[in-house]
Amino acid sequence: MTTYADTLQRTWRENILFSALVELTYRCNLNCFFCYNDPQLRGVPLTTEQYVHFFEDLRELGTLNLTFSGGEPLARADFFNLGRQARELGFVVRVKSNGHALNGRLARRLREEVDPFMVEVSLHGARAETHDRQTRVSGSFDKLLTNLGEMRALGLRVKLNSPLTAWNEAEVEAMFALADGWGLPIQLDPQITPRDDGDPGPLSVAPSRAGVARLLELQRERAEARQTEKEPRSADATAEVAGSKHCGAGSATVTVDPFGNVYPCVQWRRRVGNLHEQSIQAIWRQSQELAEVRRLAAEVKQTVGQHGPLGFGFCPGLAEQETGDPAGLYPATQRLLELRRQDVVPSDGL
Amino acid sequence: MNFGENFLTYPDLFPARPSGEPWGDERVMIGLAGDIYVYEGLSTVQADAVRQRFGKLCLPLVEASPMSVRIQIFRAAADDFVENREHSRVAYNQSHTPDAVKFIGRRFMCRLDWMPELRTALWVPEIDLQYQLAIFVQFLQTTIAYRVFEQGGLLFHSAAVVSDGGADIFFGPSGAGKSTISRLSFAMGHAVLNDDMNILRFTEAGIMVEKLPFTGFLGQEGGGMAGIYPVRAMYRLYKGPTPVLHVLQPATALVTLLGCVHYVSCDPYRWDRLIDRLQKLSTMVPIQALTFARDDRFWALLRSGETE
Amino acid sequence: MIATDMILKRCVDTRYRNIGGEGVVVRQTAGEVLVLNEIGVRVLELLEATMPVSGLLDALDAEYEIDRPTLERDVLAYLQELVDAGVIEHAAV
Secondary structure, X not given: OOOHHHHHHHHHHOOOOOEEEEEOOOOOOOOOOOOOOOOOOOOOOOOHHHHHHHHHHHHHHOOOEEEEEOOOHHHOOOHHHHHHHHHHOOOEEEEEEOOOOOOHHHHHHHHHHHXXXXXXXXXXXXXXXXXXXXXXXXXXXXXXXXXXXXXXXXXXXXEEEEEOOOOOHHHHHHHHHHHHHHOOOEEEEOOOOOOOOOOOHHHHHOOOHHHHHHHHHHHHHHHHHHHHHOXXXXXXXXXXXXXXXXXXXXXXXEEEOOOOEEEOOOOOOOOOEEOOOOXXXXXXXXXXXXHHHHHHHHHXXXXXXXXXXXXXXXXXXXXXXXXXXXXXXXXXXXXHHHHHHOOOOOOOOO | OOOOOOOEOOHHHOOOOOOOOEXXXXXXXXXXXOEEEEEEEEOHHHHHHHHHHHXXXXXXXXXXXXXXXXXXXXEOOHHHEOOOOOOXXXXXXXXXXXXXXXXXXXXXXXXXXXXXXXXXXXXXXXXXXXXXXXXXHHHXXXXXXXXXXXXXXXXXXXXXXXXXXEEEEEEOOOOXXXXXXXXXXXXXXXXXXXOOEEXXXXXXOEEEEEEOOOOOXXXXXXXXXXXXXXXXXXXXXXXXXXXXXXXXXXXXXXXXXXXXXXXXXXXXXXXXXXXXXXXXXXXXXXXXXXXXXXXOHXXXXXXXXXXX | OXXXXXXXXXXXXXXXXXXXXXXXEEEOOOOEEEEEOHHHHHHHHHOOOOOEHHHHHHHHXXXXXXXXXXXXXXXXXXXXXXXHOOOEEEOOO
């Protein structure tokens, strides 16, 4: 019997565009210190009609997952129009929102008109001081708490995403406890990335070695506890995919910025085409840059594989951004390797 | 009422950072009052309209220096704004923090951020070009008000008339007579620096006035006067049948002066500094009340300096 | 029990795509993902149009070289599995 992991592996192997992430706007109602958006990026924003054509093309290519991101995607004026279209075209829609405005009529409209599979909301700390320090908008923590209650009452499925930083690493247990108390899944990401224009500013709040180690330990404990509960495969879980490529960037995923630039994934900002100039089908099938990315994804698998399984942490996009080489070990992965040598992280990954 | 509730469909979506989708790639650099202001993210049509509006103040495009003030223009959607018949262009909401100021009005939202240098951003929807242009100009004025304040000066709602190398400043709320007295002064052969908006600078040599060149009627088309002039005296205007010069009590003077400092006077984080500055102003130049009729008799009275 | 005069439809909370002949189905409310075989994908595609189960059988009969009784037995059982899995449901008429 074919499993979901088998199917995902096929998408990587056969270059089936399974998931697309669309950054609808860089407008944002929060001002997170470490945001990776390139504030200087310029271009002509895609129109509503262009997005709808793009979605139709994606459906033809077999894309199932469509994620709206930003900035704050809800700040794009035609968000609900695009969300409705995505729903009608049968995508599994995810909305990556900061949750700051998701209350009242806006939250209700999201539930009724878009009915996303998941709203992924950012939690930046377990205390208002910490969360607000990171978002640089006072009152944002209290607002988020209120909004989470409203979202859940409306039946929106919510997941919490939390970037681990030097500012919130002492609150990791408390953040897990908050999420557990609300009955919401939470994902903490130990990698702070440079801005998309290469500005390393966000790295100044990268978590400490001890902070990362503690998070990995907690994540391992929680994963073990889940395994004993024998949870069924969740549609939101990341499948461990074995195959000839390190990841599905450019083989099963693309990311599109507000100006139509197409990238292999949200972190691998190597431009492979632009939707103002070509359809996604043309880019997907003919882009030389994309062909190169796919070749590199296989090469990275070989090169990085020499260090043992780094599948849980290594990102070719980040590697290229930080070292100029998609297979280069960048500081965060060097730290992971070091932690593994010290047996903090199991050698078979997480 | 919460910030923006009366103007925005979803007030919580108010931008917290200067980002979004620009209208285009065009920039227009404007040199005035010793600074360079750069409109960024304009469409070609918008840039042409801005260039036409600011005429000779536009500078040849060069790389913006770190000292220049960036005014980023972004797209908003018509749906972002609540259409309310009671909204006029002058009505707006504002919100302040120590390092940011936010405004929302009819079909615009904007913010000024100190990062630590001043950077500003304005979001407007697809509307009539002339209305957009009016918003651009108004926002530039707001930006200048804060820029000048940070430099130690004041953007002051006033008329400035130059004679014998010095300037008389006339002020008061709208309708007090600034335009009238400017026209009368102009007819008498005096140069009008600007009949609506001027910059006051505090220098060791005293208070100096410099016009805000793109505002007012006479400021743009009148005497064509430029330059910086020492302020001789300041007069709160009243209209009446007979010219009279009164002493203005300090508290009254302060309140009236405050009413003529737009934008910054509503900012609680700059209030103390503003009051200090206005009090200092009143020690550096005589501040009096002038009642005037629609004739030239007031001028002799000013020169005699005789108060009742 | 599925009868040939029943009208079935895809559950409103499911999303699916045909990935090179296999169907990936996401049940949004349950947060579950299922992989369907070629017949499963074809059933979901056919159910995009309203038709009784008999119509579905006719369509599959025309596409696959299987004798009709076997096809009916297998497909009806399979449809029941899909109903049990929450992928399809009876359409209110």
